[in-house]
Amino acid sequence: xxxxxxxxxxxxxxxxAFLTINCTYTATGYPSLxxxxxxxxxxxxxxxxxxxxxxxxxxxxxxxxxxxxxxxFHLEKGSVQVSDSAVYFCALIxxxxxxxxxxxxxxxxxxxxx
Amino acid sequence: xxxVSQTPSNKVTEKGKYVELRCDPxxxxxxxxxxxxxxxxxxxxxxxxxxxxxxxxxxxxxxRFFAVRPEGSVSTLKIQRTERGDSAVYLCAxxxxxxxxxxxxxxxxxxxxx
Numbered sequence: 001x002x003x004x005x006x007x008x009x010x011x012x013x014x015x016x017a018f019l020t021i022n023c024t025y026t027a028t029g030y031p032s033l034x035x036x037x038x039x040x041x042x043x044x045x046x047x048x049x050x051x052x053x054x055x056x057x058x059x060x061x062x063x064x065x066x067x068x069x070x071x072x073f074h075l076e077k078g079s080v081q082v083s084d085s086a087v088y089f090c091a092l093i094x095x096x097x098x099x100x101x102x103x104x105x106x107x108x109x110x111x112x113x114x
Numbered sequence: 115x116x117x118v119s120q121t122p123s124n125k126v127t128e129k130g131k132y133v134e135l136r137c138d139p140x141x142x143x144x145x146x147x148x149x150x151x152x153x154x155x156x157x158x159x160x161x162x163x164x165x166x167x168x169x170x171x172x173x174x175x176x177x178r179f180f181a182v183r184p185e186g187s188v189s190t191l192k193i194q195r196t197e198r199g200d201s202a203v204y205l206c207a208x209x210x211x212x213x214x215x216x217x218x219x220x221x222x223x224x225x226x227x228x
Contacts, residue, residue: 004156034216043118043221044157044205089156101147101170102207102217104156 002027002094006105009087013080014113021075021108023064023090031092033057033066033073034102038087047075047088080112116140118220120206126226127196135191135223139208146189147217148181149205157205163189196227 007022025031035047035057048057053068062077073090090105119138127133139146145164149157159173163183171181178196183189193200203224207217 036219044219046216046218049216091156100145100162101159101173102149102157104158106154106156 002031002092002103004090004092004103004105006088006090006108009107009109010111011108012111012113015082016079017112019075019077019080019084019110021088021090021110023073023075023105025071025073025090025092027071027092027094027103029095030068031094033064034091034093035062035064035073035075036089036091036104038089038107040086044089080110082112082114085110085112118206118208118218120204120220120223122223123221124224124226126228128228129196129198131196133193133196133225135193135204135225137189137191137206137208137220139187139189139206140218142210143208143218144186144211145209145215145217146183147207147209148189148191149207151203151205151222153202160191193225196225198227201225201227 003026005024032051034049036044037047048059050057050066056065064073064075087107087109089107091102121136147162148160151157161171161181162169166186178194181191203222205222207219209215209217
């Protein structure tokens with residue numbers, strides 16, 4: 001079945017450092033790919049998405065590119081802030097008969113120090 | 115409403131008791147989803163409604179879990195004879211229709227079974 005694997009955390013960075021959180025997926029066809037963020041005490045929020053190969057999703061300085069050849073959707077940000085501290089989830093919605101349920105990775109916790 | 119609303123935000127119960135968790139989706143959204151998020155994990159799919167009917171309940175762990183959406187809007191997730199292993203955050207999401215639409219998540223109900 002479809003699955004998502006993302007790098008284990010926690011990731012600890014200093015403010016203004018470069019962030020990469022790796023995400024790879026297994027799915028048939030052409031899934032839609034997402035990054036969600038969960039701030040402390042809050043619900044899941046969609047951060048960005050990409051629906052086809054080579055699409056780049058971007059929001060709030062975060063970017064991720066849909067790489068079909070490597071089945072990856074790595075999240076990047078050039079300069080993190082303390083307010084980016086949160087748990088980040090990579091996710092997909094498949095293109096097959098189960099193409100409605102969101103399949104999530106286990107999440108990566110990010111700590112940003114001032 | 116402005117977003118997906120879930121009540122209660124926290125529920126503490128004793129082993130063996132019955133609980134109901136409520137989800138009020140975004141107005142006009144025909145699709146509704148329930149997920150369960152255990153500590154340190156990503157959300158896992160439980161059940162999907164399109165309108166009033168459960169289009170897929172393959173994620174429900176056993177027959178103690180049941181969900182309804184009688185008028186195609188509010189949904190209730192019902193858990194009978196709760197067990198300590200049912201402790202988790204139960205998330206509800208809604209989307210405008212079927213297919214690979216973005217799902218909007220509520221803040222969740224944290225269920226603790228003592």
